[in-house]
Amino acid sequence: MVTLIVTCVQLSADYQHTKTGIDNELMAMDLTFGASLASSTWRFQGDVQKATLTGISNLPVVTGVKIEDPQGRLVLALGNIYDGNGKQIHVDADGVGSPVTADFLNAAIGHRFPILYRDEHNVSHDIGSWTVYSSRHVVVKKVAYGFMLILINSIIKTLVLWFIFLYVFQRWLGTPITKLSSFVREQDLNQPGTQQDIALPGKKQHELHFLADAINAMLASLRKHMAQNRTLYDELQQEKESLRALNKSLELRIAERTRDLAQANEQLRLLSLTDALTGIPNRRCFDQTLEQEWRRCARNGRPLTVALFDVDWFKHYNDQYGHIAGDEVLRKVASMLQQSVGRAGDTVARFGGEEFALIASDTDTEAGLSIVHKMCDAIFSLHAPHALSQFGRITVSVGVASCVPPAHGGDINTLLQAADAALYRAKIAGRNQVVVAE
Numbered sequence: 001m002v003t004l005i006v007t008c009v010q011l012s013a014d015y016q017h018t019k020t021g022i023d024n025e026l027m028a029m030d031l032t033f034g035a036s037l038a039s040s041t042w043r044f045q046g047d048v049q050k051a052t053l054t055g056i057s058n059l060p061v062v063t064g065v066k067i068e069d070p071q072g073r074l075v076l077a078l079g080n081i082y083d084g085n086g087k088q089i090h091v092d093a094d095g096v097g098s099p100v101t102a103d104f105l106n107a108a109i110g111h112r113f114p115i116l117y118r119d120e121h122n123v124s125h126d127i128g129s130w131t132v133y134s135s136r137h138v139v140v141k142k143v144a145y146g147f148m149l150i151l152i153n154s155i156i157k158t159l160v161l162w163f164i165f166l167y168v169f170q171r172w173l174g175t176p177i178t179k180l181s182s183f184v185r186e187q188d189l190n191q192p193g194t195q196q197d198i199a200l201p202g203k204k205q206h207e208l209h210f211l212a213d214a215i216n217a218m219l220a221s222l223r224k225h226m227a228q229n230r231t232l233y234d235e236l237q238q239e240k241e242s243l244r245a246l247n248k249s250l251e252l253r254i255a256e257r258t259r260d261l262a263q264a265n266e267q268l269r270l271l272s273l274t275d276a277l278t279g280i281p282n283r284r285c286f287d288q289t290l291e292q293e294w295r296r297c298a299r300n301g302r303p304l305t306v307a308l309f310d311v312d313w314f315k316h317y318n319d320q321y322g323h324i325a326g327d328e329v330l331r332k333v334a335s336m337l338q339q340s341v342g343r344a345g346d347t348v349a350r351f352g353g354e355e356f357a358l359i360a361s362d363t364d365t366e367a368g369l370s371i372v373h374k375m376c377d378a379i380f381s382l383h384a385p386h387a388l389s390q391f392g393r394i395t396v397s398v399g400v401a402s403c404v405p406p407a408h409g410g411d412i413n414t415l416l417q418a419a420d421a422a423l424y425r426a427k428i429a430g431r432n433q434v435v436v437a438e
C-alpha cells in the first residue's frame with residue numbers, strides 16, 4: 001500500500017514535470033518557427049507555410065498547428081486543433097476537417113503566438129497568429145515509460161524488502177514461536193517425572209527469551225500444584241476408603257442392632273403376653289386369643305367353648321401354708337392344666353389371681369366338657385395337700401359356656417359372663433365340680 005501511494009505521488013509529480021516540459025517546448029517553438037512563418041505569410045508563400053506546419057506537426061510533442069489571419073479566420077491548419085467556434089477538429093494533409101471525440105486524453109494544450117513581420121524599414125506588421133497544440137495523451141505517453149520504470153523499481157524494492165522481512169521474521173520470531181508452541185502443546189502435567197524446560201537459541205536478550213522463561217516458571221508452578229493435588233487426591237481416596245469401611249461396619253452393626261432389637265421386641269411381646277408367675281399366657285393374651293377365635297368361629301360357623309377354673313378355698317391355703325407355697329401351687333396347677341389340654345390350638349391362660357381359663361375353638365359343649373373333666377382330673381391327681389379343704393387336696397371348680405358366635409354382632413362378654421355364672425354355681429354347689437352354663 002505504501003509502495004502504491006509512493007508510486008502514485010511519484011507519478012503525479014512526473015506528470016506535472018513532463019507537462020511543464022512540454023509547455024516549455026511549445027513556448028520555445030515561436031523562437032524556432034516564428035520568423036519562418038512570418039516571412040512565408042508576408043510573402044503569401046503557401047507552400048512554405050504548409051511545409052513549415054507539416055514540419056511542426058511532425059514534432060513528437062505537437063498534435064496540431066494552425067495559422068489565423070488578424071481577424072481570427074483560419075488560414076491553414078494540420079492535426080488536432082480548435083476552430084473558431086471552440087470545437088476540436090482534425091485537419092488532414094488535404095485540409096479536410098473532421099470532428100474529434102472530446103475525451104480526457106484528447107484535451108489539447110495550446111499556445112498562441114502572434115505573427116509579426118519586420119520590414120526593411122524595421123517596421124513591425126501584425127499579420128496574424130499561429131497556434132501550436134499538444135495534448136494530455138502526449139504527456140501520458142511520455143510519462144508511461146517513466147511510470148513503468150517507477151513501478152518495476154517499486155515492485156522489486158518491495159519484494160526484496162518483503163523477503164528480507166520474512167527471513168528476519170522467520171529467523172528471529174517464527175521459528176522460536178513455533179518451538180515455544182510445540183513445547184507448550186507437548187507438556188503433560190499429569191505425567192510426573194517428565195519435567196523439562198525450554199531453552200531458545202541465542203543470547204537472552206529479546207522478548208521471546210523472557211517469554212520462554214515465563215513459560216518455564218509457569219510450568220514449574222503448575223507441576224508443583226499438580227503434585228500437591230495428586231497427594232491431596234490420594235489422601236482423599238484413602239479417606240474415602242476408610243469412610244467406606246467405617247460405613248460398612250456401621251451398617252453391619254446397625255443390622256446387628258436391628259436384629260437384636262427385633263428379638264428384644266419379640267421377647268417383650270411374648271413377655272407382655274405371658275404371666276410372670278406361671279409362665280403360661282396371661283389375661284391380655286387370653287383376651288386377644290378369645291377375640292381372634294371368636295371371629296374365626298363366627299366366619300366358619302363353628303362352636304366355641306370357654307371354661308373358667310377357680311382353685312377352691314385358696315385363701316385358706318395361703319393362710320395355712322403361706323403365700324409362697326400358694327404361688328408354687330398356682331404354678332403346678334397352671335402347668336398341669338396346660339399339659340392336659342388335648343390340642344395345640346386350645347389355649348390355657350391365667351385369668352387372674354387363682355383363676356385360670358380355657359379357650360377351645362371348633363369345640364361344642366360336649367367336647368368342651370370332655371376336655372375340662374380331663375383337666376380337673378389332672379389337678380385332682382396332683383395330690384397337692386390342702387388341709388383346710390373338705391377334699392384334703394387342691395381342687396378346682398369350673399364353669400363352662402359354649403356358643404356358635406353370630407356372623408354379625410354378638411358379644412364375647414356374654415359368653416364369659418355365662419361361664420362365670422356357671423363357675424359361681426359350681427362353687428355354690430359344693431366346689432370341685434364342673435357346671436355348664438344354661
Ligand SMILES: Nc1nc2c(ncn2[C@@H]2O[C@H](COP(=O)(O)OP(=O)(O)OP(=O)(O)O)[C@@H](O)[C@H]2O)c(=O)[nH]1
Nearest residue numbers: 311312313314315316318323324326327353354427
Ligand atoms: N399365693 C398367691 N395367692 C393369690 C394369688 N392371687 C390371688 N391369691 C389369693 O387367692 C385368694 C382367693 O380367695 P377368694 O377369692 O376368697 O376365694 P377362695 O378362698 O379360693 O374361696 P373360693 O373361691 O370360694 O373357694 C386370695 O386370698 C388371694 O390373696 C397369687 O398370685 N399367689
